[in-house]
Amino acid sequence: MFESSSENYERATKVVDSSQEVGTLEGSEIGSISQTSPGQQKVSNWLSSLVDFRVDFGPSKKDILNFTNQLAVMVRAGISLQDSLESIAEQQESQKFSAIITDLKNQIEEGKSFSQALAEHDQVFSNL
Numbered sequence: 001m002f003e004s005s006s007e008n009y010e011r012a013t014k015v016v017d018s019s020q021e022v023g024t025l026e027g028s029e030i031g032s033i034s035q036t037s038p039g040q041q042k043v044s045n046w047l048s049s050l051v052d053f054r055v056d057f058g059p060s061k062k063d064i065l066n067f068t069n070q071l072a073v074m075v076r077a078g079i080s081l082q083d084s085l086e087s088i089a090e091q092q093e094s095q096k097f098s099a100i101i102t103d104l105k106n107q108i109e110e111g112k113s114f115s116q117a118l119a120e121h122d123q124v125f126s127n128l
Helices: 063-078 081-091 095-109 114-119
Strands: 008-014 019-029 042-044
Touching: 008 081, 063 081, 063 095, 095 114
Parallel strands: none
Antiparallel strands: 008 019, 008 042
């Protein structure tokens, strides 16, 4: 399904004598490429912006999976679709995803079907 490939990561290393090195390492995972050279105490200074950098294209697949699972449980429990969407939107950490879910609720309240509301956000909820 997915191919394993090596990626390049930038690193900045602070050496005990205050000099600094910059280089490129190869590895399939960030954790597998931290390094210490013999005879030198090096502490890898991974820039958190590099490791944690995430272009916000929208909710992750995990967020969408959690959303659909929560929605299914709530609707099966007899909670209306609108109330379920409102409750789930309030629980979202991502304001962007919360706004999308709130928009789904608003469109349903305006008379659109759930599938029509989802189609308005095809960048998040693709056709299956």
